[in-house]
Amino acid sequence: LADLPLAGRRAIVTSGPTREPIDPVRYIANRSSGKQGHAVAAALARAGAETVLVSGPTGEPDPPGVAIVRVETAREMLAACEQAMPADIVVCAAAVVDWRPADAAPAKLKKNGPAPPLLLVENPDILATLSSGPGRPALIVGFAAETNDVVAYAQAKLKKKNCDWILANDVSPASGTFGGEHNTVHLVSADGVEDWPRLTKREVAERLAARVVDHFATGNR
Numbered sequence: 001l002a003d004l005p006l007a008g009r010r011a012i013v014t015s016g017p018t019r020e021p022i023d024p025v026r027y028i029a030n031r032s033s034g035k036q037g038h039a040v041a042a043a044l045a046r047a048g049a050e051t052v053l054v055s056g057p058t059g060e061p062d063p064p065g066v067a068i069v070r071v072e073t074a075r076e077m078l079a080a081c082e083q084a085m086p087a088d089i090v091v092c093a094a095a096v097v098d099w100r101p102a103d104a105a106p107a108k109l110k111k112n113g114p115a116p117p118l119l120l121v122e123n124p125d126i127l128a129t130l131s132s133g134p135g136r137p138a139l140i141v142g143f144a145a146e147t148n149d150v151v152a153y154a155q156a157k158l159k160k161k162n163c164d165w166i167l168a169n170d171v172s173p174a175s176g177t178f179g180g181e182h183n184t185v186h187l188v189s190a191d192g193v194e195d196w197p198r199l200t201k202r203e204v205a206e207r208l209a210a211r212v213v214d215h216f217a218t219g220n221r
């Protein structure tokens with residue numbers, strides 16, 4: 001059991017982008033390879049957690065030992081997470097599209113005439129919803145991708161979304177984070193800020209899983 005310190009715990013991880021249809025052939029998406037989210041799901045599963053990975057479309061292979069639920073839109077992602085509840089641990093690593101087209105056209109929009117106006121409406125915030133709902137998981141972790149003032153925005157996000165930890169990362173073009181193998185993150189919590197060195201996404205996932213193990217080992221339920 002020492003090898004499986006999260007045995008008996010349930011985890012839900014979101015990963016990848018969402019796609020929000022404009023019409024049957026066009027969509028709005030976010031930039032996300034799914035590498036970090038998939039690595040987190042794999043690391044939690046290796047630590048013994050029963051792990052559900054709710055993922056938008058990615059080119060990543062299915063992590064071993066993880067139950068995968070494939071979704072496209074933010075609303076599907078939220079519904080899949082709610083269906084996977086209850087959980088002890090939630091890690092939201094998906095790059096969810098913040099606004100979706102208000103009314104997806106049922107048939108392909110044609111190019112004759114002026115460009116169609118795109119009216120957008122706000123998508124549900126999955127992290128905030130799971131953090132404030134009934135049966136709130138004991139430990140909820142979000143990511144915050146920023147191009148500037150990374151830690152300050154993460155601290156604000158922690159409060160606004162009522163989660164426990166935020167892994168804040170720099171996604172400015174110079175960082176090479178998007179699609180790359182590496183990530184430089186700061187673990188932001190009510191206890192303060194921990195700066196982690198530049199690591200591979202797999203190493204970030206391993207370190208996060210180790211912190212989750214510590215969290216539950218030190219008397220948190």
Ligand code: C5P
Nearest residue numbers: 092093094096124125126127142143144
């Ligand atoms: O507000 P922002 O998108 O920067 O917050 C990022 C964090 O919130 C990530 O953990 C992301 O997975 C999560 N998120 C979410 N649902 C949204 C938007 C963001 O779960 N609609």
